[in-house]
Structure formats: structure tokens, C-alpha cells
Amino acid sequence: MEMTRCMLHEKSLPKKFWAEAANTAVFLQNRLPTKAVKEKTPFEAWYGYKPSLKFLKVFSCLCFTHVPQSKRDKLDRRASPGVFIGYSSISKAYKIFQPQTGKIVVSRDVHFVEDEEWNFDDAEKKGQTLEKMKFKLFDSSVEEEDDRQNEIVDDASVRGTRLLSDIYERCNVAMCEPANYAEA
Template sequence: MLTIKMIERSFPIKRKQTEVQAFTSIADQSSLWHRRLGHFNYSSLRHMSSKVFDVFQRFKANSENQSGKKIKTLRSDNGSKYTSRQFASYLQKLGIHHQLIVVYTPRENGVSERKNMTILSMVRCLLFEKKIPKVFWEEAGNTSVYLLNRLPTKALEGNTPFEVWFDATPSIGHLRVFGCVCYVPVPEVKRDKLDERAIVGVFLGYSSNSKKYRVYDVKTKKILVSRNLKFDEDSIWD
């Protein structure tokens, strides 16, 4: 309990002036993104954030191992997946400088934005040419990136990203028209005399971890991976 004696009809308080300090902290944006995402449950938001964190860790390990160089700076938007305490601590521990672009100013990340538009433009072309349903946009996106990495660009003085990264000329002899009808041979040991000798499919791109093609099996409605295919590049899937 504080007691103050009145002097001349007032209550004077003497306080020693101490050094004024301002403390800053990293704002936890989980509440903000919880509201932005329609009050989506926090556990799922944390799962989304950790998933991006895991993807970045794999990307970092893979890119640094192949290039022999270290990531020094990361530029990203202000999404919660990039501003979590776990992610900030991880970058700080590794000495990676994190640059956050200002909200609603995509020009600050112009290179990525322009590349995204290039990829999107190619995705539309791939889907429209063979009248492929939009549900396969992800396959078209992966194929677009695969192709752009093997195409020359002014940013690299006419070289391809593939040869700059791997110091080798990319092979394009295996490329086929996205969305065309293709046929996957069925091995004799997996069929009898009356069974179909080939599976009718739609070509949806290239495998990321083997020299094989990704094919949509029209009958089973599943994606399969195979190397020995016959392509009808002029055909359109009905």
C-alpha cells in the first residue's frame, strides 16, 4: 500500500528518472492468418507452416549440394509460413538474411513475379492445346518448369538454366507434346491372350526422379510412370 503526504493541497510524487528503453518483438501473426483464412483451426495452420519449413530444408540441402554454394539471402512475402518463430530461428542460426517484401508491392519481388507469369502462361497453353481439363493444372505446371529449365533465357545471356546449374547441355530428344494420347505396353506376364496389349493414356509430363514419363490411365483414372511408350502427338484426348 502506497501512502503519500499532502503538501499545500497537493500530492507531490518524486520519481527518479531512469533510462527509457523500447523493446521490440516479432509479432505472432498466427491470429491474423487465422482470421484471414476464415478462422481455420490453429493446428492445421501450424501443419501448413511446418510443411513449408520442411520443403525449404529439403530445397536448401539439395540446391547447396548440387551447386556447391550456400544460400545467403532469402526473399519472401509476409505469409505466416515465412514469419513463424521456428522459421526465423532456423534462418538466424544458419546466418541466412531474410528479406520480407512490403505487402501489396509485388514489384519488390519482380524476378519471381515475372517468372510466375511466364509459367502460368505456358500452363494455359499446354492445357488449351490438347483441351486438357483444368484439374491437371499441377501436372502442366511441373511440365512448364521442366521445359523452361531447358529453354534459353535473356537473363542468362541466351543460356538455359539447366546448363548454367549443371554445367552441361540439356537433352531434348525425349520431349513429347503435353496432353497427347499415348500407349503403355502391358508385359506378357501381366496379361493373357485375350487381354489388351497396351494401356491407353494421356501424356502428362516427366518424372522428377527418373527418365520416365507420367501418364494418366484413362481406364483406372490414376497416374502411372513408364519409360516405354508409344506417342500419338497429333491426337487429342476425348
């Protein structure tokens, strides 16, 4: 809890993010060396291999989440601002708090500005406002990635797919129906 308290205090985050800070602290502690496991990290002792640390980011830094093409119009922003608050436990993604909507989004397509942070007191980023911030747009190859990887909850249905249960029901109907009058 000491690490959680320090993370919240250092970045001036509201107390409502205590759970996300605690999850991030545990995530980081599992990748740091401890006295309990000599010459290994807890992650390495449990899984048997060294963890990759290249994806680690500064807690509570400013970031921009890519908005998929299916969820925006032609002239809308291609990225929405947010605050990095942790790592997803379900997938290889980041948890981003979006102050403008008040929602937490899980996304892989994120651009981080690690030397900047959101000021919750003034509802703007320290140093400059969002309107002055230049958005670094993502290239078109990122847009073509699967939207299911971008967000866990997605409202858009994918055209041309069927549920596996529907396919099985059709197969059973085809096998059970009589072919002629005598079979009936």
C-alpha cells in the same frame, strides 16, 4: 503460370491436371534459353552441360503404355491407351494418365501418337474410337526389360531375392551361436 494456363486451354484438359501442366511447364522452361542466363539454358547453367531434347513429346498427346507380361494374360492387350501429361522427376520416364482407370502411371515403355489427342468431353479420341485404333505392339525385347524400370509401384514380387537385413541377421546368428557344449 501463363504457360500452364495455355497448355491446359489449348489441349482442352480438365483443371484437375493443373499441377502436372505446371510441372511440365517448369521442366520445359528450364530447357529453353532465357534473358537471365546469356547464351545458355538454366539447365546448362546449373549442370554444366547441354540437355538432351530428343525425348520431348507433345503435351496431352495420345499414347500407349506397354503392359508387362507379368501383369497380363495371354489374350490381353499388350498396351493400354493414355494421355501424356508430363515427365517424371524421379526417373527418366513419362507420366501417363489412363482415362479408363483414372490413374497416373509412370512408364518408360510408351509409344506416342503425337498428332492425335484424347477428347475428354466425349471420352474418346478425336477422329476415331479406341476400338478402331490399331495398337502398335511392342517387340519382345521390350518385354524382357526390368519391370522396376517400367513402373515405380509394382505389386509383383521378384523370385529369388532376399532383403539385405535378412542376410545380415543370418550372418549374425551364425557368428553368435556356440559351436559346442563348452562354448555355451
